[in-house]
Amino acid sequence: AQKITQTQPGMFVQEKEAVTLDCTYDTSDPSYGLFWYKQPSSGEMIFLIYQGSYDQQNATEGRYSLNFQKARKSANLVISASQLGDSAMYFCAMREGWYTGGFKTIFGAGTRLFVKA
Amino acid sequence: NAGVTQTPKFQVLKTGQSMTLQCAQDMNHEYMSWYRQDPGMGLRLIHYSVGAGITDQGEVPNGYNVSRSTTEDFPLRLLSAAPSQTSVYFCASRPQGASDTQYFGPGTRLTVL
Numbered sequence: 001a002q003k004i005t006q007t008q009p010g011m012f013v014q015e016k017e018a019v020t021l022d023c024t025y026d027t028s029d030p031s032y033g034l035f036w037y038k039q040p041s042s043g044e045m046i047f048l049i050y051q052g053s054y055d056q057q058n059a060t061e062g063r064y065s066l067n068f069q070k071a072r073k074s075a076n077l078v079i080s081a082s083q084l085g086d087s088a089m090y091f092c093a094m095r096e097g098w099y100t101g102g103f104k105t106i107f108g109a110g111t112r113l114f115v116k117a
Numbered sequence: 118n119a120g121v122t123q124t125p126k127f128q129v130l131k132t133g134q135s136m137t138l139q140c141a142q143d144m145n146h147e148y149m150s151w152y153r154q155d156p157g158m159g160l161r162l163i164h165y166s167v168g169a170g171i172t173d174q175g176e177v178p179n180g181y182n183v184s185r186s187t188t189e190d191f192p193l194r195l196l197s198a199a200p201s202q203t204s205v206y207f208c209a210s211r212p213q214g215a216s217d218t219q220y221f222g223p224g225t226r227l228t229v230l
Binding site: 004021029033035037043044045047050091093100103104106107108110 | 148150152158159160161162165167169175176205207209213214218219220221223224226
């Protein structure tokens with residue numbers, strides 16, 4: 001069965017520094033996608049970045065990058081040059097059948113990031 | 118283009134009452150889904166639909182019904198509300214093609230007393 005684990009309930013980072021949020025996953029499907037979402041205090045879910053299991057290079061979107069280590073089954077989110085507005089809850093998610101139209105997405109419990117001025 | 122909209126934003130119910138949470142999208146997405154978010158548990162899939170007239174159960178379907186009569190709308194019905202259904206509910210949609218992420222609505226915060 002598919003599973004997502006985020007072991008860091010809360011993280012602190014100094015403004016302008018980089019931070020890594022951990023995510024490990026478990027699946028027996030070779031075709032899957034991994035996502036990160038941000039949820040600020042206002043409550044909406046904001047898509048940040050995704051990585052397909054067959055993608056050769058790590059995904060990047062602006063200050064966000066996904067450190068995909070397939071053998072370790074990890075998909076850590078790296079935020080460079082943290083900003084105060086990055087303070088939020090971050091969720092890692094996975095969908096099996098990524099390349100074949102699979103539907104069900106599962107989410108980790110989340111990591112709350114606090115950026116200090 | 119409003120994206121995914123949800124109504125109401127907030128709702129308080131008494132145990133045993135029924136209600137419908139509304140979800141609509143204007144992006145012509147085939148896939149729609151409902152999640153609930155509880156503290157410390159991330160989002161869990163309640164029901165989903167892969168097109169008009171087609172729905173299926175997710176991880177936590179008990180106590181909820183859905184229907185999909187149009188591509189745009191995907192309402193979630195609570196038949197007899199229970200305090201355990203106090204949660205934040207998110208609706209999401211995405212196109213049918215592979216390798217597409219979901220678009221989320223703003224959420225409905227439901228409290229059952």
